[in-house]
Amino acid sequence: MTSQHRMPALFFGHGSPMNALERNRYTDAWRAVTASMPAPRAVLVVSAHWYVRGSRVTAQARPTTIHDFGNFPRALHAFDYPAPGDPALAARVRDLLAPTDVALDEAWGLDHGTWSVLTHLFERADVPVVQLSLDGRIGLADHFAIASRLEPLRDEGVLIVGTGNVVHNLHTMRYGDGMPAYDWATRFEERVTAAAVAGDAAPLLDLAGPDAASSVPTIEHYLPLLYAFAQRRTATTVLTSGIESASISMLSLRFD
Secondary structure, eight states, X not given: OOOSSOOOEEEEEOOOGGGGTOOSHHHHHHHHHGGGSOOOSEEEEEEEEEEESSEEEEOOSSOXXXXXXXXXXXXXXXXXXXXXXXXXXXHHHHHHTTTSOEEEESSOOBOHHHHHHHHHHSTTXXXXXXXXXXXXXXXXXXXXXXXXXXXXXXXXXXXXXXXEOSSBOGGGOOOSTTOOOOHHHHHHHHHHHHHHHHTOHHHXXXXXXXXXXXXXXXXXXXXXXXXXXXXXXXXXXXXXXXXXXXXXXXXXXXXX
């Protein structure tokens, strides 16, 4: 299926799952995104929270809402995002990623990295959503190569979304309003932003140095950035930025 309009790709620093229920400067910016782009026929999401051995894509017609967290209010545990799936899109993703073996998965659903953002973009949950897993066995360059093969979807009305956090260190978080960011967190967010705006993949694929080590102690929240950035052809727009709780980046980007 060919779309009259080329879709952008988006990366969201999703932060706390409470963002699903809240209105703040981040969620307001997310809501504004849909007003500035064509309506997609479907969304393909790569979330930090589906990090497994192997590549899988959700293939059910009615994916469930997964509450993959604990110790949050009852309202969040009861939250439902009843977006339909798109088995035909799942099959298309599998074909595009060949020869990578991609399993059609009917057990996973939509995790909070996906629905905490999409509820602000598509509040009525009426746009079909498919999730692609992150294969924990492969490295940055391999993820980037896989992501690059998804690019034809942009001309087929599919919005490609990565959702994670480029700085994500739970062990160093400081709780409370207005907690200052660690210097290393600010520097790393600025480094990633500069590379993304310049369209320079090399710094994004190199996590050497102490700032990267502190900002990306585990890789799964960083990888979704690569899936969105790989779609960039002409420009990068910064949607939101800033460090919450001292060590969680809320950087969100649009790639055209």
